[in-house]
Amino acid sequence: AQTVTQSQPEMSVQEAETVTLSCTYDTSESDYYLFWYKQPPSRQMILVIRQEAYKQQNATENRFSVNFQKAAKSFSLKISDSQLGDAAMYFCAYRGLYGNKLVFGAGTILRVKS
Amino acid sequence: GAGVSQSPSNKVTEKGKDVELRCDPISGHTALYWYRQSLGQGLEFLIYFQGNSAPDKSGLPSDRFSAERTGGSVSTLTIQRTQQEDSAVYLCASSPTGVDYGYTFGSGTRLTVV
Numbered sequence: 001a002q003t004v005t006q007s008q009p010e011m012s013v014q015e016a017e018t019v020t021l022s023c024t025y026d027t028s029e030s031d032y033y034l035f036w037y038k039q040p041p042s043r044q045m046i047l048v049i050r051q052e053a054y055k056q057q058n059a060t061e062n063r064f065s066v067n068f069q070k071a072a073k074s075f076s077l078k079i080s081d082s083q084l085g086d087a088a089m090y091f092c093a094y095r096g097l098y099g100n101k102l103v104f105g106a107g108t109i110l111r112v113k114s
Numbered sequence: 115g116a117g118v119s120q121s122p123s124n125k126v127t128e129k130g131k132d133v134e135l136r137c138d139p140i141s142g143h144t145a146l147y148w149y150r151q152s153l154g155q156g157l158e159f160l161i162y163f164q165g166n167s168a169p170d171k172s173g174l175p176s177d178r179f180s181a182e183r184t185g186g187s188v189s190t191l192t193i194q195r196t197q198q199e200d201s202a203v204y205l206c207a208s209s210p211t212g213v214d215y216g217y218t219f220g221s222g223t224r225l226t227v228v
Contacts, residue, residue: 101159
């Protein structure tokens with residue numbers, strides 16, 4: 001079974017600085033999708049960024065980018081120019097190419113200091 | 115609808131009572147998922163619907179939990195004889211079939227069993 005590990009329960013960053021959230025996963029599949037979701041206090045999970053495993057190029061969405069290392073099974077999220085609105089719980093998630101469910105990590109709480 | 119709608123937003127119930135949680139997915143989304151999020155924890159998969167059938171219900175924790183989906187749309191998650199350990203946020207998500215841009219989540223139902 002696939003597993004997703006987020007080793008940082010909590011992270012802090014100063015406003016306008018850069019922070020990197022770590023995620024590793026375990027799978028025997030060669031094709032899959034990886035996601036980062038943000039969960040603010042409103043509870044609604046918001047998709048931040050998505051990566052297809054067969055693409056070597058790292059995904060980027062505005063201030064959010066990933067460092068996808070397939071051989072190391074690592075998928076970290078970098079947030080540049082951090083803003084107060086980035087404060088939330090961040091979840092890393094995995095889905096097999098033919099899978100029907102997302103497998104989530106335990107989450108990382110991100111605090112942004114002004 | 116424009117998004118995934120869940121009701122009620124919050125529910126407090128006495129131990130031993132039955133509860134029903136409702137999820138109204140985005141119109142046209144054939145896949146529907148239920149997840150449970152215990153306090154400060156990651157998301158635990160409960161059940162997956164494709165149309166009205168549930169090909170994967172492996173995450174339901176006990177036979178007190180059941181779910182159904184009618185008309186390929188609204189889904190109801192029922193918990194019978196609630197226990198204190200059932201207290202959690204229950205999140206519903208939907209997605210179209212055949213594309214994988216992640217799920218769209220609702221804001222969840224916070225269930226408190228007293």
